[in-house]
Amino acid sequence: MSDTSELSSAPSDIDDNVDSTPATTTQELTVQEVRIQTPKHRRRGIKRLAEEGTTPDKIAKRVTKAQVKHQEEATEEAAEEITQTIPKKRRKNQEGQDSSTTHVEAKVRLEKNETEDVKPTTNGTSKKTKRQKTKVETKVNIEGQEEHGNDTTGDKKVKRKRKTKEEKEAEAMPLAARTLGHKMFIGAHVSSAGGVHNAIDNCLHIGGNAFALFLKSQRKWANPPLQDEHQTAFLSNCKIHQYDQAKHALPHGSYLVNLAHTEPARATQAYDAFVDDLRRYERLGIQLYNFHPGNTVSKPREEAIAHLAGQLNKAHSETRSVVTVLENMAAGGNVLGSTFEDLRDIIALTSDKSRVGVCLDTCHAFAAGYDLRSPAAFEATMRQFDDIVGVRYLRALHLNDSKAPLASHRDLHANIGTGFLGLRTFHNLLNEPRFHGLPMVLETPIEVRDADGTALKDDKGKEREDKGIWAAEIKMLEGLVGMDVESASFVEMETRLARKGESERRRLQEQVERRDEERERKRKGKEGRGNAKARGKQKDMAETDSEELSSDG
CATH class of the missing domain: 3.20.20.150 (Divalent-metal-dependent TIM barrel enzymes)
Known part of the structure; x- marks a missing residue:
C-alpha cells in the first residue's frame, strides 16, 4: 500500500467506524498518520527515522478500527521515545517545559546515551556517530534534583558577601591617633x-x-x-x-x-x-x-x-x-x-x-x-x-x-x-x-594566630592580619622616649612582653644549639680526616727518605 492511499483512506475509516463495534480487518498506522497527530516541532525527528528505516515498533504496529481511539496515546508514547533525536536548539526550548516531562526526557536520554545513530552517506555506506548529549543531560538532571528538593549547591561558586558602607568606614577609621611633632x-x-x-x-x-x-x-x-x-x-x-x-x-x-x-x-x-x-x-x-x-x-x-x-x-x-x-x-x-x-x-x-x-x-x-x-x-x-x-x-x-x-x-x-x-x-x-x-x-x-600558634586564614585563603599590632607598637615605642627603665611601668611592660615570647625563644634556642653541635661535629670529622691524611703523607715521606738513605749507603 502506498503512502498516498494510506493518507486518503485513514480519515474516512475514522469517520465511519468511530462508534461501531470492532472489525476484523486491520490497518497499519504509518509515519504519515503519526505526523498528522504529532506537533510540528517533533516531525523532523520522526521523518528522519522513517527515511532511515528505523521507525519505532510502536509506530509500526498494527491496530484495528476499534483501537484507533488509542492512536493518540500511542503517538505520544512514540514521540517521547524519539525525543533524543530533536536538534539541540529545539531541545533547549523543550527543557523549559514542566518538571515531569523534563524528568522523563532526561531519563530516556540517559538510557540512550551510549547508543549510536546510523547515517547514510552519499556512497551508500553507513556512518556511526555518537550523540552529544552530556551537557544537556547534566543540566536537566540538576533541574530535576532541584524539583525534588535536593541540595545542588555543592558545585556552585559561593558568592562572598560584600562589605557594607558602615563596615568599610569602620575599617578606614584610624586604629591609633597619629602623634605630630x-x-x-x-x-x-x-x-x-x-x-x-x-x-x-x-x-x-x-x-x-x-x-x-x-x-x-x-x-x-x-x-x-x-x-x-x-x-x-x-x-x-x-x-x-x-x-x-x-x-x-x-x-x-x-x-x-x-x-x-x-x-x-x-x-x-x-x-x-x-x-x-x-x-x-x-x-x-x-x-x-x-x-x-x-x-x-x-x-x-x-x-x-x-x-x-x-x-x-x-x-x-x-x-x-x-x-x-x-x-x-x-x-x-x-x-x-x-x-x-x-x-x-x-x-x-x-x-x-x-x-x-x-x-x-x-x-x-x-x-x-x-x-x-x-x-x-x-x-x-x-x-x-x-x-x-x-x-x-x-x-x-x-x-x-x-x-x-x-x-x-x-x-x-x-x-x-x-x-x-x-x-x-x-x-x-x-x-x-x-x-x-x-x-x-x-x-x-601581624599575622593572627590561634592558641597553638597556627596562622588563621580569611575566606580568601590568605593569612589574617591585625594591623592593630603595628598601631600598638608605634605608640609603645614613642612612649619609650624619656622613660625610666627602672620605673614600675617599664618593668611591668618588659616582663609581660618577654613572657609572651618565652616559648618561641626556647624553641629557637634549641634549634640553633642542635645546628651548632652538628656543625662542630662535622668540622671535627673533617679535621680528623685531614690530620689522618697529613700523618699518612708524613709517614710516606719518612719511608721514602729512609729508602733513599738506605740506597745511598
Whole structure:
C-alpha cells in the first residue's frame, strides 16, 4: 500500500467506524498518520527515522478500527521515545517545559546515551556517530534534583558577601591617633595595593609618621608603569596629611634584584629593574630607596662587591636624586652586607657618596653578631659602626626584635619586646639623639594566630592580619622616649612582653644549639680526616727518605 492511499483512506475509516463495534480487518498506522497527530516541532525527528528505516515498533504496529481511539496515546508514547533525536536548539526550548516531562526526557536520554545513530552517506555506506548529549543531560538532571528538593549547591561558586558602607568606614577609621611633632618618626611597611597613594591612608590607619612600601610586585620582573593619576594622588595625600615623603618614606626594593650578579643576562635584568624603581620614586619625590646588597653567587667576595658598586655608579649617573640605601643582612656565607666591613667596602667604591647610605635592621644586626641589648653593648656596637662605616651614612632603621639568639645568622623577626633583643634594646634606640629625624620602620609580624600558634586564614585563603599590632607598637615605642627603665611601668611592660615570647625563644634556642653541635661535629670529622691524611703523607715521606738513605749507603 502506498503512502498516498494510506493518507486518503485513514480519515474516512475514522469517520465511519468511530462508534461501531470492532472489525476484523486491520490497518497499519504509518509515519504519515503519526505526523498528522504529532506537533510540528517533533516531525523532523520522526521523518528522519522513517527515511532511515528505523521507525519505532510502536509506530509500526498494527491496530484495528476499534483501537484507533488509542492512536493518540500511542503517538505520544512514540514521540517521547524519539525525543533524543530533536536538534539541540529545539531541545533547549523543550527543557523549559514542566518538571515531569523534563524528568522523563532526561531519563530516556540517559538510557540512550551510549547508543549510536546510523547515517547514510552519499556512497551508500553507513556512518556511526555518537550523540552529544552530556551537557544537556547534566543540566536537566540538576533541574530535576532541584524539583525534588535536593541540595545542588555543592558545585556552585559561593558568592562572598560584600562589605557594607558602615563596615568599610569602620575599617578606614584610624586604629591609633597619629602623634605630630614627635622627634622620632616611627611607622611600618604598609600596603600600596590599588595604587601608591593608598600607602598614605594605610600609614594614617596605624598612626604612623614614617612608612615603607613596595611600588611593584615582588614576585615578577615585568610590571605596569606608574600611572599619572596615582602619582598625583600620592603627592596630594602627602601634602594634605603632612607627610614629607623625601625624608620619611623608605620604599623597599625587589627581593628578585641582585646587583652583585655578574652573569651578563642576570646582571642586565637586575639593573634594569633597579633603575626603573629609582625613576618611579623620583616622580613621587621620594629620596630614600632601601635594597638588599645581594649575593656573591659563588664569585669571590671582592669581585661581587666591585660589580655591585659599579652597578650603583651607573645607576646614579642615569638618575638624579634618590639615595640608594644598603640594608645590613643577617646571614653569612655568600650573602653581602652581614658585616659592617661589607657595607664599608661597597660605599668606598661608590663615586657619589651623597647618593649612598645604610639602613640598620636591628634583627639582622643581632643575628649577625652585633649586640644591642644593654646600654654598654649598644654603645660599643654604635662605636664600631661609626669606626668602620660612619654614622653619617646611617639614613634609616628597621625596628624588629629577633626570635633567634645572638650570632645565629637566622633572619626571624619577632614583635617588639618578645624576642631575644628585648624591650631595653629599643629603649636604647629611641633615646639615641643621633637617630632623631630618621625614618624607623616596623617589619614585625601581624599575622593572627590561634592558641597553638597556627596562622588563621580569611575566606580568601590568605593569612589574617591585625594591623592593630603595628598601631600598638608605634605608640609603645614613642612612649619609650624619656622613660625610666627602672620605673614600675617599664618593668611591668618588659616582663609581660618577654613572657609572651618565652616559648618561641626556647624553641629557637634549641634549634640553633642542635645546628651548632652538628656543625662542630662535622668540622671535627673533617679535621680528623685531614690530620689522618697529613700523618699518612708524613709517614710516606719518612719511608721514602729512609729508602733513599738506605740506597745511598
